[in-house]
Amino acid sequence: LAKTTQPISMDSYEGQEVNITCSHNNIATNDYITWYQQFPSQGPRFIIQGYKTKVTNEVASLFIPADRKSSTLSLPRVSLSDTAVYYCLVGVSGGSYIPTFGRGTSLIVHP
Amino acid sequence: EADIYQTPRYLVIGTGKKITLECSQTMGHDKMYWYQQDPGMELHLIHYSYGVNSTEKGDLSSESTVSRIRTEHFPLTLESARPSHTSQYLCASTPRGLNTEAFFGQGTRLTVV
Secondary structure: OOOOEOOOEEEEEOOOOEEEEEEOOOOOOOOEEEEEEEOOOOOOEEEEEEOOEEEEOOOOEEEEOOOOOEEEEEEOOOOHHHOEEEEEEEEOOOOOOOOOOOOOEEEEEEO | OOOEEEEOOEEEEOOOOOEEEEEEEOOOOOEEEEEEEOOOOOOEEEEEEOOOOOOEEOOOOOOOEEOOOEOOEOOEEEOOOOHHHOEEEEEEEEOOOOOOOOEEOOOEEEEEO
16 A cells, blocks of 8 residues: 655645645555545545546646656645645555545645 | 435433444445544544445454445444544445545544543
8 A cells, every 4th residue: 555645734825826745655556646625523525536647627636747656736726715634545446445544734724 | 415424413422322323325335434533633444344244444443343234334333432432433435446536424523421
């Protein structure tokens, strides 16, 4: 199971772009990279998933370099409501895959 | 919206009581999970299931037990609640295929007094 490393916390201000980088040096060939968002007292919520290059949806973008040893979640123009914990997970569905959540990155958006 | 439900949402109970936390999903997912999370801390996997009649213990030792008699239902039981069981319990499921997206319920906040 590929281990992930992310910053423990980040601070930003409303309207700024926030980039959270996750390292996963031991990522396997078939592994996908998935990011979740969690608000206090709620379960994590899926944000975005990718395998390589760039993925964009209505919430965020995910940048994955060619070696796939890291990935960057980009949140454009954050607002106070983006204050949450963000988790990076690596794995491939099926078989013995179990979603394993680390400490995540606590993002605080200031006015 | 994800179709995975947990009840109750909040529960305050006395020491020594038996409790069951309910989790149901209507997505037909084979794999289901229970996590325990204290405020500001990471999620710890306590139980998981690959499908009907399959249950496994997770990374974090827990005095709770689970059952999986039906695909859609994955209840967690504490035979004798203690204050150390006070925590948030989160249920999740994942589909088959390459998509690894986990769907979570709203959680049950348990307080044992």
